[in-house]
Amino acid sequence: MGEHTIVIERLLDAPRELVWQVWTEPDEVTKWWGPEHFTTPREKIEFDLRPGGVCRLTMVGPDGEEYPSDGHFGVVEPPERLSFGEETTDHPMIESGETTIEFIELDERHTRVVITSRLVCADDLIAMAQAGWASQLDKLERLLAA
C-alpha cells in the first residue's frame, strides 16, 4: 500500500463555533457537502459524533448515481479538531483515507481550517502512474531525436 498526504487550507469569514456546527450537524452538512450538481440528502447522512462513532454519508450525482462513503470518527474535540477515517471512499483510485480538520480561531469572525488527508492506494497503481510518466518521456525523447 502506498500512502500520500495532502494538506488544504482555507480562511473562512465566520466564528469558529459556527464553522464547527456547520461541519458536524447533518442538518447543515446536507446544505454544502458534495461537488457542484451533486446533493447529499439529509436522510443519507449518519453521524455519531464521538470517537469511534459512525461517519457515513452518500452523495447523489446529477444522473442519480450514488457515491457512498463509510467510516468512523477518530478525534472529536469541539470546536478545535475533528478526524474521520473512511474505509470506503468515493474515489476509484483511493482505497482508504484518514482526514483531520483543524479549526483555528483567528479572531471573533475569522477561522482558518486546515485539512490533512492521508490517503492509501494500491502500490501497483503508483507504479502504473510512474510508468505512465516514463512512457510519456520516452515518446518526447523520440520526438526530439527525430
Next chain:
Amino acid sequence: MATDQLSTTFAALADPTRRAILARLAEDGEVTVNELAEPFPFSVQAISRHLKVLERAGLITRGRTAQLRPSRLEGAALREAADWLEQYRDIWEGRLDRLAHHLREIQRKADGDG
C-alpha cells in the same frame, strides 16, 4: 481528457490482472497476446478481453498490421489518471467553496434577524 474517458480509464485500472498486464508492457515494450497470457492462469481469450478493455480506455495501442497484434503501453491516458491526487484536492476545494458560501448565507440571515 473528458470525464467519461477518465471514468473508462479508472474502470480499466480497477482490475489487478489488467494492472499486471500494463506493468508487463511498461517493462517489455511490445508484447503479443500469447506472451502476455503465459504468466496468468487465464486463457488467451480472457487476456484478449482484458486487452480490449485497456485499448478502449486508451491505455494501450495494438499493432494493426501484424497478425499477432502486439500491444504497447500508451502513456497519456495513464498520466491523466495519475493526476488523481490533484483531483482529490479539487474535490476539497469545491467543498470549501460551498462551505464558505453557506456560512455567508446563514450569517447574513442572522444579521437580518438581529
